[in-house]
Amino acid sequence: MITPMAGRVESLASSGIQAIPKEYVWHKEELTDVAGDIFEEEKKEDGPQVPTIDLKGIDAEDEKERERCREELKKAAMEWGVMHLVNHGISDELMSRVKKVGEVFFDLPVEEKEKYANDQASGNIQGYGSKLVNTASGRLEWEDYYFHLIFPEDKRDLSIWPKTPNDYIEATSEYARQLRGLVTKILTVLSLGLGLEEGRLEKEAGGLEELLLQMKINYYPKCPQPELTLGVEPHTDISALTFILHNMVPGLQVFYQNKWVTAKCVPNSIIMHIGDTLEILSNGKYKSILHRGVVNKEKVRISWAVFCEPPKDKIILKPLPETVSDTEPALFPPRTFDQLIQHKLFKKTQENFLSKK
Numbered sequence: 001m002i003t004p005m006a007g008r009v010e011s012l013a014s015s016g017i018q019a020i021p022k023e024y025v026w027h028k029e030e031l032t033d034v035a036g037d038i039f040e041e042e043k044k045e046d047g048p049q050v051p052t053i054d055l056k057g058i059d060a061e062d063e064k065e066r067e068r069c070r071e072e073l074k075k076a077a078m079e080w081g082v083m084h085l086v087n088h089g090i091s092d093e094l095m096s097r098v099k100k101v102g103e104v105f106f107d108l109p110v111e112e113k114e115k116y117a118n119d120q121a122s123g124n125i126q127g128y129g130s131k132l133v134n135t136a137s138g139r140l141e142w143e144d145y146y147f148h149l150i151f152p153e154d155k156r157d158l159s160i161w162p163k164t165p166n167d168y169i170e171a172t173s174e175y176a177r178q179l180r181g182l183v184t185k186i187l188t189v190l191s192l193g194l195g196l197e198e199g200r201l202e203k204e205a206g207g208l209e210e211l212l213l214q215m216k217i218n219y220y221p222k223c224p225q226p227e228l229t230l231g232v233e234p235h236t237d238i239s240a241l242t243f244i245l246h247n248m249v250p251g252l253q254v255f256y257q258n259k260w261v262t263a264k265c266v267p268n269s270i271i272m273h274i275g276d277t278l279e280i281l282s283n284g285k286y287k288s289i290l291h292r293g294v295v296n297k298e299k300v301r302i303s304w305a306v307f308c309e310p311p312k313d314k315i316i317l318k319p320l321p322e323t324v325s326d327t328e329p330a331l332f333p334p335r336t337f338d339q340l341i342q343h344k345l346f347k348k349t350q351e352n353f354l355s356k357k
């Protein structure tokens with residue numbers, strides 16, 4: 001059963017509490033390595049690091065340069081499933097504008113933002129919100145968010161987009177258009193990387209008409225006890241691809257070779273995740289990595305995630321025949337995106353139930 005939570009994390013954080021309410025306190029075993037100072041963690045140079053992929057050569061005329069770039073992208077998608085993209089073609093100025101309009105919106109008083117509140121119980125998931133209490137686990141995440149569909153343009157509902165600041169729509173729409181172009185480029189490289197025709201993954205994920213870009217602005221207030229909670233629980237993204245901008249405050253950790261690795265803050269980069277959808281289509285060759293968000297005492301963290309998702313019911317997602325062989329049997333059963341969501345929820349509820357026994 002799901003019940004709405006009483007308030008916003010931002011209100012709780014600004015109320016001056018020294019101890020966080022018990023709903024936000026996670027079990028010890030879920031907090032492995034959370035105790036450290038995230039600012040110190042981010043500086044550490046030892047151990048494996050999330051790769052940085054320079055996309056400058058992605059369309060280069062010079063074949064060698066182009067192949068080198070594409071090979072690196074493919075390798076990172078197979079080994080890590082997460083990377084920092086640099087020279088991705090989206091200008092620093094546009095990224096700054098997108099971040100600015102989001103920050104201005106989140107700077108509004110909570111009462112103002114509540115005018116945009118979503119209503120998850122009745123299925124209106126777009127708008128301002130916070131995670132609902134899942135009574136199976138009883139844990140809440142230390143974040144508020146704003147969620148809305150940004151592409152294709154004919155599927156948007158601009159009436160629920162922030163009206164303040166007034167260039168919110170323009171900046172976010174332009175970012176969506178440019179990001180959509182980048183998605184095609186990335187999917188082209190990842191298709192070729194599997195020996196497929198270049199447009200194949202794009203088509204399998206819904207194409208220009210049906211692939212949905214959903215933006216979630218995550219707002220993580222300062223937390224008096226960051227060692228006891230999480231901003232985002234450990235999860236893999238269900239999307240095909242996810243692109244993330246952030247305000248240069250560390251918080252993302254990925255689970256690589258049995259250790260939590262803190263992602264560095266790379267200037268002007270976009271973090272890209274391979275999601276479950278591509279992991280399934282590629283029969284596990286591209287990885288959807290487990291990751292989580294940790295919070296801190298000193299600085300508000302904001303991130304702008306865009307999830308690129310196939311349509312809910314129109315496409316059956318399963319390993320593409322070309323990725324399956326006698327020695328590499330299909331690792332995933334056929335499911336629509338909606339069934340995939342339900343399956344993940346069911347698995348999580350079961351795990352929570354078993355951990356409580």
Ligand SMILES: [Fe+2]
Nearest residue numbers: 235236237291
């Ligand atoms: Fe995620």
